[in-house]
Amino acid sequence: MRVAGKGLVDRSDTVTFSFDGRSYDGFAGDTVASALLANDVRLMGRSFKYHRPRGVLTAGSEEPNALVTVGRGAASEPNVRATVQEIYDGLQVRSQNAWPSLDFDIMAVNNLVSPFLGAGFYYKTFMWPRKFWERVYEPVIRRAAGLGGLSGAHNPDSYERAFAFCDVLVIGAGPAGLMAALTAARGGADVILADEDALMGGRLNAETYEINGKLGHVWVAEVVDELAEMDNVRLMSRTTVTGAYDHGTFGALERVGHHHGRRDEGAPLECFWRIVAKHSILTGGALERPIAFQNNDRPGIMTAAAVRAYLNRWGVSPGKALTIFGNNDDAHRTALDLAEAGVRIAAVIDSRTDVDIKGDYPVYRGAQVFNTSGGKALESVSIRTINGVEKIQTDCLAMSGGWNPTVHLTCHMNGRPTWRPDIQAFVPSEGAIPGMVAAGACNGTFSTHGCLAEGAQVAGKVLGMLGKKQPDLPLPQAEDAPYRMAPLWAIAGKGRAWLDFQNDVSVKDIKQAAVENFRSVEHMKRYTTQGMATDQGKNSNVGALAVLADATGRGIPETGTTTFRPPYSPVSIAAMGAGAQGKGFAPERFTTSHSASVEAGAPMIEAGLWYRPSYFPKPGEKTWRQSCDREVGYVRKAVGICDVSTLGKIDIQGPDAAALLDFVYTNMFSTLKVGRVRYGLMLREDGTVMDDGTCARLGETHFVMTTTTAAAGAVMKHLEFVAQCLHPEWRVAMTSVTEQWAQFAVAGPKSRDLLNGVLDTPIDNDSWPFMACGDMSVLGVKGRLFRISFSGEHAYEIAVPARYGESLFRELVSRAQGVGGGAYGMEALNVLRIEKGFITHSEIHGRTTAFDVGMAGMISAKKDCIGKVMAGRPGLVAADRERLVGMKPVGAVKLLSAGAHIFAKDAEAVRENDEGYVTSVCFSPEVGTYIGLGFVKNGPERYGEVMRVVDHLRELEVEVEICPPVFFDPEGGRARG
Amino acid sequence: MRLDCPMCGSRDRREFYYQGDAVMLARPAVDAGEAAWDSYLHLRDNPAGQTRELWQHEAGCGAWLVVTRDTVTHAVSAVELASDVKRAMA
């Protein structure tokens, strides 16, 4: 119910939303949790395992119970904390993990059979029969125990990622954080202040503390206003710093669009930030811990801090008659605030005997709550005092077991927090995150004065390290009450006393783990699932640790802590992967002829990130093979045009360019004449073939290397490695020019005639013989011409600056069409090279050597080169290695498939008899059948032998004759002609 | 993670390519023998502590770098140009 005169919500702005189909009103500034509590709705979820009815436990992002699904259809978002989700008009909220309804959940039967579902239940029960696991147990368990589900549809929301840099990142905008940010900012540092809440101020918005005689939230607003005016400050609200990483890098999730319903304005739903900070100040506050006692999970039981937050920030009382149960002074503020607001207090129970409590309500000292009753809402609590047992009628219990500093981020780089016996809690260890200092409640300093003073002090220290002066900033006046508490973790008694509300782990489960010798925290955690839910045990880890310590007869610090890992609170994969979905995951690289190819109807295929035309269909052609055969015919009989720009082009210049090439290629390049091209083979240092291609010498100290499309990046990196790491004394520089040049193959008997129609100076066989290269001018544009051939035909590659690529391609294709030729695609290119036995990465696939591909002779004896020593290892030059051969079908079946394995003619087709495999196949119009390339043991020694080729995947069996890998024009006369 | 490229300054880890141990700088002579080559190519120390490794500022200036890093704390104590390191070895 709402409490008159309380809260920071805007009562003039009514907001209507729905929960499980029913409409409710709240006010601007409400969360789903505060608005539902204002409407006396307390049942908000069902627990994960036992489907017990649950309400809110907290008022923040640590909430373990009130997880809901927001939105509908494809845009729905599961597992949203009702305590974090701000309401807006039209917001649709649904409960989850309950069927058919939250009110009547069939799976609550789990709760009745719970004696059989305790710790280690899965491990013990579903061991046998093994087959049942996948088919029966797992699907049933997954349906029964689960959180919200995804829609299964494509996520229509957009997400962003961004970088930010600063001198000082302040994490958390409570009193310590605001004071630290103000001090650092006034001192002239670049400051980012991030807070997960929509409203900065932390607990100051949830308490009735005064600062400088004003209510805390008024002081907060003044400081935030001042910071917002400063150019050196960036305020990031609704932004959770989720992880601390190496060298001052932080991950942070900004919830950009979750608080309004506008999805169609292009704004992202979330933004994932990477913040790089020279220094960081952790002012993350503290989280109040619950107390474990029987049935401490009924809707209406929550932390005392949550009750004060609902009252003071949202003007809501979570009940009509409240009971407070605690072990520390702080808990009594709850009673004071409630009493002042006119809410009825049923009882105040303090576990300590030596405290002085005054109030106009029943007070029990040295007493404990040991059980509760009620179904879907709390009805009464049972307490034990020195006088006996008593039942108190109450609909809301505020409990406080003390405070845990929010040390999580300080553990992200493997740091372990330090136990402080005086506050019975862990605090950050100094230096756990390089460059980070902690201040305020997260450092174990709980009074408002202490927080303000420590925030100012650490900011001053950071300013000093930045070489800046601490500004003269008076410390505001605030309360400085001591934090007095006596440890109280679990109340002795029967039944289940809950620790981890989200994973349904009870005190009994922890004790059971200890009995079964899972005494290490990490073992206990995995055995019971304690702390393994999405709240990462924020509310329960320390309590569970205390129970385990007690059960194993050790102290808490000796028992240890579990490791907190990023993220601090859940981050959607969509946000972390923002920009990397779909085309963002695999960007497209287009050649200059792309649109011309698409216009011609060519299906485009991927080659790495590039797109290349597969073939250019003509009307009347029914299969790709018909188009391909026709295009092969262009090149063999007339002239074909193919865009080869995707091949890597590396410009290499310098007096030692030739020395570099001699060292990276197996063969000689220093002897290459200017104006000539040579084929080169490149090895890895282990002797395996890395890549092949041609390299042209354009000048005495100027070469242009081509690489295969696939290896362009790797070769560039390799060249830089050799030049910088092995021979820095060489004067040579290289740069990739792949994108700068558009390059087209002009191949076929009519290629020179075609070129002479566009070249400004005609060429002939003397001026431009086979393997010649140089500058030329085409239709007035300066470019380069290389007489090289990947088809075995008289052929050229012509290169122009990329901006002329498209028009040159269109011109060349049009002229080729005029003489019985045209454009050809990847399919035809592949046929042309297989017919000639030219290798690609199908053959040089990372396991083959120069010896294997028949090029051992290309390793020059006159010089050292990368890979030379290791290529000479006996095992890499053994005759019985699988070596390159050609093959033709000779039996009844005429089809070949790449990937098939090769066996002796009469051998059984099993692994032990494997003698090789097929790497490339095509139908050869020239040969008239399918032909293939592959590797066979003793390769060239078996020419003429008939072997058995079996493709076990495609269930294809073919008899082939092993033959030399060159099927067409073995003398090479056509390319020279 | 961030690295201080001697050419470009402090940059995000995503701009760098990781190669491996900086022993790659010490390429054996052709006649150094099988053991030396085996060691150069395949045998690596796996220290819990300081290690020297090769990175390339691939999405930046292209420089190959020798990074001295502690494998336990991830603290980077030095970033040098590999070409300078190699020259000093000669």
Ligand SMILES: [Zn+2]
């Ligand atoms: Zn750089």
